[in-house]
Amino acid sequence: GAGVSQSPSNKVTEKGKDVELRCDPISGHTALYWYRQSLGQGLEFLIYFQGNSAPDKSGLPSDRFSAERTGGSVSTLTIQRTQQEDSAVYLCASSLATGQLFFGSGTQLSVL
C-alpha cells in the first residue's frame, strides 16, 4: 500500500477484555516495529520483526502482550486481560531492512 495502515483507529474496551490491533506495513518492507505512546509522552519501543521473526521483544511490558507477523507482511499486536494502564496510542512502523521508519497513524486504545 501507499503507507502503513493500522486498524482500528480507535478501540474502546472494558478492563479484562482481550484486544487485537492490526498493522499493514508498506509493501516490500521487511522490518516492522510496534511502539506505544502514552498521553503526552514519547514513543516506547515494544517489539521488532524482521520478516516473520521477532529478534527483539524486549519492550513488551508483560506476558499479556504478544505479537505475530505472518507472510512477512501483516502484524497483529494482542493484549490479553487489558488493564487501564494499557490505554495509549499503539503505533506501527515499517522500513526496509535498516532504512527510515514510516509510521502509521496508530490505534488509540482506551480501557475503561
Added chain:
Amino acid sequence: GESVGLHLPTLSVQEGDNSIINCAYSNSASDYFIWYKQESGKGPQFIIDIRSNMDKRQGQRVTVLLNKTVKHLSLQIAATQPGDSAVYFCAENPSGGYNKLIFGAGTRLAVHP
C-alpha cells in the same frame, strides 16, 4: 540507562521567526539520530537525520546540529510557518543495525501569526 530528553517542553514562536528545538541524549555509543514531527492524530513523520560522523546536516528549511562532546542535538527551522505547529521528537539509535529508536518526550511547537 539510555535516555533521550528535551530541554523545552513547549516552544511558542511568531510566524516567520526561526525556531530551535533542543535535545540531550545520554548514550555516547549512539550513531544515528533522527528528528520526527507529529501532528495531532497522526503518526510521527521523518524530518531529517544525522549520523555521528557529521556535526551538521541541512534540509529544506531545517538544519540538524549534533554536538557529540556534550551529547546535544538541535533542530533549527527557518522562517517558521503555521504548518510547522506540531510536536517534535528527537530519537537516537544506540544499537546499530535495526532501528530500535529511543525517543524523547517531545517538544510542542506553537506558531502564532
